[in-house]
Amino acid sequence: MIEVRGLTKRYRSTLAVDDLTFQVRPGVVTGFLGPNGAGKSTTMRMVLDLDRPDAGEVRIDGRRYRDHARPMRTVGALLDAKWVHPNRSARRHLQWMAAATGLPATRADEVLELVGLSAVAGKRAGTFSLGMAQRLGIAGALLGDPPVLMFDEPVNGLDPEGIRWIRTLMQGLAAEGRTVFVSSHLLSEMALTATELVVIGRGRLISHGPTAAFVEGASGSSVLVRSPAIADLVPAVQAAGFGVTPDPSGGARVTGATTEQVGELAAAAGIVLHELTQVRGSLEEAFMQITGSDVEFTAGGTHPTEVRS
């Protein structure tokens, strides 16, 4: 359980995190969603006591990070897979971490086995591909067998197989009853991975709740209807108080209605239907609609670099 209360962080004139309050509960994967520069990494660093908040606090299983005697046994985190000395072997990297949190050196080999890096345990971490570095980082997070896990953009730059592996791993960890908090700016990825969503933009909380509700509530699901008598159906639907917009397919999109309602209206008017489909808005649409001016998306799919200390 991670509890964030009134968390605020200012870098000179920029308010990176603005009075953020939310809880991350155990047993499910909670996504931490927001565009680059929204304050996700800064928040995660404050959870780990790496950055000092200007206001507010974070409690993990009821205690501040620094008040845990062996914090790596409570919180395992992967904030940046590049945080390794390139000339140190993967095994030695995990061994010093194990020593630092009072675990035997043999634990390093156990977690290397777990992430499938046993074969390259003696190789220098600097020679690792991004996918291998990511696995090494995850091995570090799992080292202390912690009940709380936190990953910052873990699938960034990974190939599809790597993405699947991490998704399955995170869901498995949550199923074991752990708290799993994972950030991403990839909305589609979060839709597949996270059960709960904490959405932020420009350092402020935008929404917090089940992923499905976020998509549904935000995008307002619509019904796609096609009919040879579409010209007769549209007035009937409008008369019932629903909005209608033309669809490129030649049919119509009815907003705010269910398939049942549209179907009954068509039946009452004796109109033949060729298609009647519930259309879910994409997470992207939902995000854009809810966040409105709170995001700093730039055109062309390029994102501003994340603010770092």
Place this chain on the structure above:
Amino acid sequence: MSAVAAERVKLMSTRSPWWTSAVAVVIVIGMTAIVVATWDPADGPAPFAVSGYFATFGMVVVMVMAAVAVTSEYRFGTIRTTFQAVPDRTAALLAKAAVVVPVAGVVGLVAGFGAWGVAWLISPTSMSLSTDAEWRVVAGTALVWAVGAVIALAVGILVRQTAGAVTLLLVWVLLIENLIGLIPRVGADIQGWLPFVNATNFLTGGGGDAGGPPSMSAMAFGPWGSLVWFAGIAVVLMAIALAVANRRDA
């Protein structure tokens, strides 16, 4: 204690600390051997002080090793992992000092006795180790290098970048403290208070044939007072570095 164990694994698991330590020892022993071996017999036997001539240069190399032990952690981000494991940053950084400082001392001990040893092999008559001043030249290297490592760690914590920290240390130890002596009237008096001048005064000051260089006529302390002053400056610098590390974002 687990933090110290972690720092031991860290220091031993990359090659550069081994190399820098070896270079420090080789410079000191090698240069001493060359100077004693090539000493002009017309000037009499090589004086005992020769075995301490190169201690400062070896110390600079060990200080680079100590500074890099910190700055490489900032460079590669592992300092954050360190603070994740040990959120008490004072404890985490002192654990690093608890490993690096004794290593610097042991390397200094090897260099000090090694330099004297080769000098004795080449010129046994002038290299007998007996007086307090002679023991300070040989064994004192260990103490001076250990204190130098504390200063280098503090500078590494404050500066955080390898190039910056190393440049600052080199310029400070090899240039600034010597150049200040060139300032007319006040230069020598100021020099008497500078930390590395005091380190040299501890090693070579206090009379006998191991007397300090002439520029140190205005020393504020005797040899042991100089060591205490040098160590005191190191402790103050480390205290400042720890305070800063605790305040800022990692």
